[in-house]
Amino acid sequence: MFDVFGIKGKALPWISDFLKSRVIRVKTLSKDFKLSQGVPQGLVLSPTLFSMFLAGVGKFITENSSIGLFANDIVLWHSSHDIPSIEANISQCLSRVNDFATNHKLSFNLTKSVTSFFTTNRHLYKYQPTVFINNQKLLYVKHPKYLGFTLDQEILCNWHIEDLINKSRKRLNILKYISGRDWGADASTLKITYTTLIRPILEFGFAIFFIASDSNLKKLERIQLSAARIIAGLRNSCPNNLVLYECDLHPLNM
Numbered sequence: 001m002f003d004v005f006g007i008k009g010k011a012l013p014w015i016s017d018f019l020k021s022r023v024i025r026v027k028t029l030s031k032d033f034k035l036s037q038g039v040p041q042g043l044v045l046s047p048t049l050f051s052m053f054l055a056g057v058g059k060f061i062t063e064n065s066s067i068g069l070f071a072n073d074i075v076l077w078h079s080s081h082d083i084p085s086i087e088a089n090i091s092q093c094l095s096r097v098n099d100f101a102t103n104h105k106l107s108f109n110l111t112k113s114v115t116s117f118f119t120t121n122r123h124l125y126k127y128q129p130t131v132f133i134n135n136q137k138l139l140y141v142k143h144p145k146y147l148g149f150t151l152d153q154e155i156l157c158n159w160h161i162e163d164l165i166n167k168s169r170k171r172l173n174i175l176k177y178i179s180g181r182d183w184g185a186d187a188s189t190l191k192i193t194y195t196t197l198i199r200p201i202l203e204f205g206f207a208i209f210f211i212a213s214d215s216n217l218k219k220l221e222r223i224q225l226s227a228a229r230i231i232a233g234l235r236n237s238c239p240n241n242l243v244l245y246e247c248d249l250h251p252l253n254m
Contacts, residue, residue, distance in 0.1 A: 001015065001052070004052075004055070004056075005052060005055075015045075015049070018040075018045065019039070019049075021034075022034070022035040022040065023035065037105055047071050050071060050072070051069065051071060053104065054069060054074075054104075056100070057069070057074075057097055057100050057101075060093070060096035060097055060099070060100050061076070061093050061096070061097075062089055062092065062093055064078060064080070064089060065077065065078040065089055065090065065093050066078075067093075067097075070147060073146065073147060074097070075146055076090055076093050076094065076097070077090075078090050078093075083124075083127070083129070086129065087129050087130050087131055090115075090129075090131050091131050091132050091133070094131065094132070094133040095133070098133055098134060108133065110133065110134070110136055110138070111139075113133065113138055113139075114138060114139045114140065114141040114144055115129055115131045115138040115139070115140055115141070116129075116140065116141055116142065116143075116144045116151065116153075117129050117140075117153065118151070118153050118154075118155060119153060120154060125153055128140040143159045148204065148205070149204075149205050150162075150163045155211065156211060156212060156213065156216075157205075157208065157209060157211060157212035157216065158212075158213075158216060160205060161212060161216045161217075161219060161220060164201055164202060164204060164205075164220065165219055165220065165223060167201050168198050168201050168202055168220075168223045169223070171197045171198045171201070172198065172223070172226060172227060172230070174193065174197060175190060175193055175194060175197075175198070175227055175230050175231075176230060178190060178193060179230050179231075179233075187231050187232065187233075187247070190230060190231040191231050191247060191248075191249075194227045194228075194231060198223070198224075198227055199224070202220050202223060202224060202252060203252070206252075217252070217253065220252055221251060221252055221253070224244075224249065224251075224252055225240055225243060225244070228243045228244055228246070228247045228249055229243055231247045232246040232247050234246065
């Protein structure tokens with residue numbers, strides 16, 4: 001930690017004491033089991049320490065490939081017009097990363113490790129890349145999820161937005177249920193419910209929505225309008241701008 005990250009002073013022995021002499025119990029009356037590896041779960045410092053533990057993995061990636069790390073979620077990618085070189089390069093990187101993990105007493109869950117293929121060439125939409133780790137071929141997933149974002153082959157947010165719409169519609173039912181009850185029919189309660197349970201879903205991943213089509217973005221707007229009509233108790237014939245104004249809500253594109 002001192003050589004690589006420059007951690008010194010009282011912080012270095014404090015972190016050492018934080019990780020040493022830890023024990024766990026299965027039940028209150030069970031014997032103590034000493035832990036020689038890992039970090040305490042549920043503590044603020046643990047994700048940072050784990051990320052520092054994995055920091056050296058980037059050195060094992062070839063020059064033409066890239067790696068993304070978010071705690072224990074790792075993604076590798078390579079871009080090229082030569083598909084066989086992509087497969088060979090990714091497999092080589094995975095072999096090196098797997099060696100790094102083994103040396104650090106870590107292991108990959110191969111059942112959760114998948115591969116995907118992104119292209120604008122419609123003739124290759126059904127292509128399934130062949131990538132191996134530990135001599136085992138990785139499962140191909142056409143629309144993988146990474147950090148809660150659903151990716152599609154053309155990278156247009158289509159599948160991600162569809163997922164957001166499906167989740168939001170289910171929660172709209174909660175709003176409809178509350179609006180039909182005496183204790184939840186007032187506008188303030190309904191608006192708080194919307195901004196707490198539904199609006200965060202509509203905004204998830206909004207930073208890359210600039211590549212999404214207007215027609216897809218309008219689908220998200222319609223979800224908010226449906227919620228606004230429930231909150232304000234207005235009919236479908238009422239103009240959209242007036243509905244949002246009555247609820248003091250801004251359009252999602254703002």
